[in-house]
Amino acid sequence: MALIRGRGRGLELMLADREFEGALAELEARLTERPDFYRGTAATAVVGAEPPSAAELAALRALLETHGIELGGVEQGHAAEELARRRALKPKGELKLSDSARSLVADFAGARADIAQRRRSGQPSVRRSAPQTAPAAAVAPVQANVPLHVAPQPPGVLYHVGTLRGGQALHHVGNIVVVGDVNPGTELVATGDVLVFGRLLGVAHAGAQGDDRARVYALQLQATQLRIATSIAMDEETRTRSSEPEGAFVRDGRIVIAPFSKLGEVRAE
Numbered sequence: 001m002a003l004i005r006g007r008g009r010g011l012e013l014m015l016a017d018r019e020f021e022g023a024l025a026e027l028e029a030r031l032t033e034r035p036d037f038y039r040g041t042a043a044t045a046v047v048g049a050e051p052p053s054a055a056e057l058a059a060l061r062a063l064l065e066t067h068g069i070e071l072g073g074v075e076q077g078h079a080a081e082e083l084a085r086r087r088a089l090k091p092k093g094e095l096k097l098s099d100s101a102r103s104l105v106a107d108f109a110g111a112r113a114d115i116a117q118r119r120r121s122g123q124p125s126v127r128r129s130a131p132q133t134a135p136a137a138a139v140a141p142v143q144a145n146v147p148l149h150v151a152p153q154p155p156g157v158l159y160h161v162g163t164l165r166g167g168q169a170l171h172h173v174g175n176i177v178v179v180g181d182v183n184p185g186t187e188l189v190a191t192g193d194v195l196v197f198g199r200l201l202g203v204a205h206a207g208a209q210g211d212d213r214a215r216v217y218a219l220q221l222q223a224t225q226l227r228i229a230t231s232i233a234m235d236e237e238t239r240t241r242s243s244e245p246e247g248a249f250v251r252d253g254r255i256v257i258a259p260f261s262k263l264g265e266v267r268a269e
């Protein structure tokens with residue numbers, strides 16, 4: 001099981017069935033990779049039948065405080081039992097996709113079938129058209145003493161089709177698009193926008209390099225934790241869930257979540 005998982009409004013550290021010193025070293029390595037990513041959150045440590053000593057708890061608390069994380073509590077449990085409990089709590093209902101999302105999945109399936117058919121017949125996977133020679137465009141003369149500027153390269157897009165399960169992560173310089181569900185314990189980090197054609201139940205961080213204009217979209221936006229640039233929002237169980245896709249953006253230094261159809265109205269307020 002993943003060492004760090006999302007849990008309600010905070011984090012869950014799965015230390016059960018692990019050697020404590022090794023788990024502490026692994027946790028320190030994970031937090032050092034992004035020292036400020038979990039800052040301001042609280043964590044619950046799930047330990048095995050043998051509780052950690054006072055010295056071990058003090059070492060764990062000191063490590064978390066170094067990265068701005070509060071140790072909110074310690075629970076005893078077994079990793080296998082905890083996994084079974086989480087699976088039992090998983091919703092049994094099937095996700096109902098909108099017509100646009102369903103057509104997008106169908107497009108992907110059709111493209112894969114077309115590629116497979118072309119490969120079986122010995123043709124290249126993608127049709128290649130003969131290049132056409134475009135007429136030469138008139139080039140304006142370069143004026144002396146006029147500085148030249150290189151146009152910035154637009155950010156790329158990372159597409160992922162399929163469900164992302166706990167412990168998986170996608171990190172990308174640019175935008176991230178997921179066609180499928182993003183389960184609890186999953187992490188999406190993008191320097192641009194994050195779009196999920198499904199349920200977003202894990203952690204999503206848009207504008208990871210400080211772009212507070214980035215947004216997070218999802219058909220069902222129920223993220224354990226939302227981050228846009230330096231702003232953080234935790235899952236609020238009392239928040240009214242919308243029946244339509246939602247988007248999250250930063251306004252006045254805070255993350256605002258609104259139905260997709262009203263995003264323009266909310267941002268204009």
